[in-house]
Amino acid sequence: MELKQLVALVTVGDTGSVTKAARLLHVVQPAVSRYIRALEDEVGVPLFERSRQGMTLTPAGEVLAGRARRALLELERARAEIRPDRHHIQGIVTIGLLESTVELVSAPLVEALGRRHPGIDLRLLSAFSGHLQQWLDDGAVDMSLLYNLASTPSISVTPLLREALWAVAPPEAELSGGDALTWARVSENRLVLPVVGHGLRTLIDQALRTAGVEPTIACQTNSMLVQKKLVAVGTGWSVLPAAGVAEDVAAGRLNGGPMADPEIFRTIVLALPRGGRVPPAVEVVAAEIVRVTRRLIENGAWPTASVVAEFD
Structure with missing residues (x-):
């Protein structure tokens, strides 16, 4: 397999078109078609389904394209790391961020790294914890916030902070001045919750069982943004991490407060894969994530959070 063939495979897979791929790669269309045919001849199976609508990866094509993306990324990282520069740490670093932390963490992290380490090519991906852990296992991210x-x-896991989950209500809800809300009080309203199997849903279901209440569920979703929008328009209440709703509560788009009877917490950790050499760029980004989260806690921007460990 040649590098140009793998690049063609990934680009056609992403665009769904040989013509578009050729334009992006600055080569003629027949060349891209030759690269794909050569790959298919080598592996002995079709890599694309061809139709009037375009090119769609076959299951075998999906497997090879996924491996090709990782190989191309590793080559790109190697180029960045060995490019001569005596003054700056360089390299590509991909970070997984919990969806509930993006609003708080992403801007200060990008700003700090741009100021301290401008040679680092930073890439941020967001998802729920289960997806992020899979990406970490697969090598798609260099490190990730998990809980x-x-x-x-x-x-390898380093605990960063512990935070409470909040009851989240429409802005017109009459909440009592930041006092903790019981599960019985919250369950008087229909609830908009994460889907069953989601990590937060597991915590919520455990707390509901402990409190001995049976909620009425208006909707289940795998999107925190959808949860917040449905709560804002009065579809129901929800239970979410404080980090994910702090700006909305401060702006008056939502109302909210900590839970009680029982309280419910999650611990956010920084996770990195074990084994192998850790590139300098990954080391400095990991250290910066810890500094950023600590500053957010110290200045009160991360409600209910407390530091639980130092970073070594």
Whole structure:
């Protein structure tokens, strides 16, 4: 397999078109078609389904394209790391951020790294914890924020902070001045919750069982943005991490407060894969994530959060 063939495979897979791929790669269309045919001849199976609507990866094509993306990314990282520069740490670093932390963490992290380490090519991906852990295992991200996870044989975990979950209500809800809300009080309203199997939903269901209440569920979704929008228009109440709703509550788009009877917490950790050499760029980004989260806690921007460990 040649590098140009793998690049063609990924680009056609992303665009769904040989013509578009050729334009992006600055080569003629027949060349891209030759690269794809050569790959298919080598692996012995079709990599694309061809139709009038375009090119769609076959299951075999999806497998090879996924591997090709990782190989191309590793080559890109290697080029960035060995490019001569005596003054700056360089390299590509991909970080997984919990969806509920993006609004708080992304801007100060990008600003700090741009100021301290302008040679780092930073890439941010956001998802729920389960997806992020899979991406970490697969090598799609260099590190990730996860929650309620201990170290494993493949992942090294550093606890960063502990935060409470909040009851989240429409802006017109009459909440009592920041006092904690009981699960019985919250369950008087229809609830908009994460889907079953989601990590937050597991915590919520455990708390509901402890409180001995049976909620009426208006909707389940895998999107925190959808949860917040549905709460804002009065579809129901929800229970979300304070980090994910702090700006909305401060702006009056939502109302909210900590839970009680029982309280419910999550621990956010920084996870990196074990084994192998850790590039300098990854080391400095990991350290910067810790500094950023600590500053957010110290200045009160991360409600209810407290530092639980130092970063080594």
